[in-house]
Amino acid sequence: MMTWSEILSLIWIYVAIGDAYQPEFAEPIVNLSVAVGRDATFRCLVHHLGGYRVGWVKADTKAIQAIHEHVITHNPRVGVSHTDHSTWNLHIKGVQEEDRGHYMCQINTDPMKSQMGYLDVWVPPDIINEESSGDIMAPEGGTVIMVCKARGYPRSHITWKREDGTDIIIKDANSMVPKSKVGVFSGETMKLYKVSRSEMGTYLCIASNGVPPSVSKRITLNVHFHPVIHVPNQLVGAPIETDVTLECYVEAYPKSINYWVRDLGEMVISSERYEVESISRSIFDFKMRLTIRRITKHDLGSYKCIAKNSLGEVESSIRLYEIPGSSRKKDQTAKYEDNLTSEDTDGPGEEDLLTPEEDYTEPYEGSKNKIKTTHEVSKTINQIPHSGHPGVSPTRRTGQSQLTTLKTVKPAAPNVGSRVMTGIIQVMAFLLYISTCL
Template structure:
């Protein structure tokens, strides 16, 4: 018995090993991991993996559940759609490839193993679509409306997920909503503009977005029509003859107006005499007329006229002559030497009469020294026999006195 024991144990071990191998070889297939949900943009390529363990001799098939269509069985493509294919990268993973994905490819895909009973698992292919504006269902690219009337702008778009519609003004100005509030961005397919004004004229952008790039937009031009208006900054303008002068008018009109100048019932045309310049900005225009080298015939009434299909208006400017200022003579400083001359003459006549022991010359000198001050202050003094304010009066007093002295002296000699 002891001799048979080792052989029997070896046999049992071999049998156990064979049993385990058989169990492994005959184990049923199972899925190692679930099929992930895949999201792909329209027109791109996508792949769905199916990982199967212990496949053995069983086969894997792919089925599009939504269309109830068998796509592949094992390594063979069953569908006639060339965009579908299958690959087997290793012993466990089977990949379903979809090239240039279309919207109809969206849905549930089943990976199936033909066991008994059948086993399967399902994954979802999501196809997202960038937004697309439907021009046929949206407002045309240009709209014209009369001022103070109502209008609505419509913008519709498709895509997946459903896109959101936003409105903006191209110039960045706010949008008036129900005339009560203003917003920078308005959401919704329809934008209503109540009692529209000329300030709301311009381009409106309809923007469609759904988080799938790229976003798209449509540009709608809103024209607000109104008859011309004119504003004259200065209705009365003056200028001297021989100079140049410029008069101007501001106009507003839509559709675009025809603007021109009229003087003496004649249209003013650009010449050497007249220079005409018009600066336009949207529905506004600034008209300027320059008249060169003004002459008498150039003064009068000038009219700026603006007209379009809805009406006509005009402004009037009166151009008058300003006299040229007369040239005033230059003021010259006149310095009079009368005081200096009188003082000089007084000094000359004072020397011969000066005698020792008398104070009269000192008194005369003081009076003469003050004479210029009196002249400067324009003080009037009546004539006096004993006045010594001037050299002429002093000489007149001295001459008879000398004659008397001479006659007395001659009598004494005789």
């Protein structure tokens, strides 16, 4: 039979052995940082768990998530798993912002043992349109304030850039001189003082917080101003029958109505000989171009380029004048030919008809035998009876005929030889023949 001393010794040994195999955490829980929508997993590593149980609790709300292998919460995104009775996992799928906070791993010893890990939920930036600026209209010389606000976690950082890559002009409120030019401006609010037309365009508000993706908002600044015209050449010269181009440069916003008029107010519109163009160089800068093809004397004079918008109207003039030079026309100077007359073998044509306005000219200076004018010849022919005489075709009206086979006699060259004399004799014979008919 055991003595009291032996019994006490056994109790002490039992207690010592039990204390030696109490559950304990093998390592701390790792804090997690997860972007919203991603999955998160806490791991709790326990040694000597024995018959004890592991539970998970959300510390800030005291809501029990799971006990041992059973999920307690009604959140369908929460689950648990374990391996070899020592590694216990808490899974949260599709993390949301409300999941942010401390999570506690507990062992139901007496007293309870626990350790915690923190879940940080990152949220990518999102611009708050209701609190941010929209497109802005401002008069030239006015002040513009642009605001851009964004939500997100961590807090979003706001920067500004111009969409076309040009610098942002920073001025003092009381000075027209630029204080600085920057490619990027930081801050939720950007103030532009005494804006000019060159600052017109699209600005980008960019929000970023290290959580992809960054987001941006386009804000368009429209600067209104009266039309302005610049004419590089107010006096333009060109030879007749050549092409010429007149140009005016217009700056205006809102966009102006651009057109050309002549000096008497006649509007110039595109046609076969006139081409009117308006070429856009920027949102407020345009080139007016008027091309005139094969200019004539009638085209010479003043042309006005006019630009008009809701803020006003402006015009400038360009004078077109003739300058000597080569043209597209063939030389109209009479050329000396060997033959004074010729017969049309293909029948009468438009060039073959003699009209009262066309005159025969002398063969050369000093000739004694001068040729009658076409008017005189026509008058003589009209008096010839309609008898089917060669060279005369009767018309519907009695007493009227047309000479159809003779061309206008061209002047003979001086110092002519026998061939020219032969031509003169032929003409004289023709006149003699006419006189016999009278």
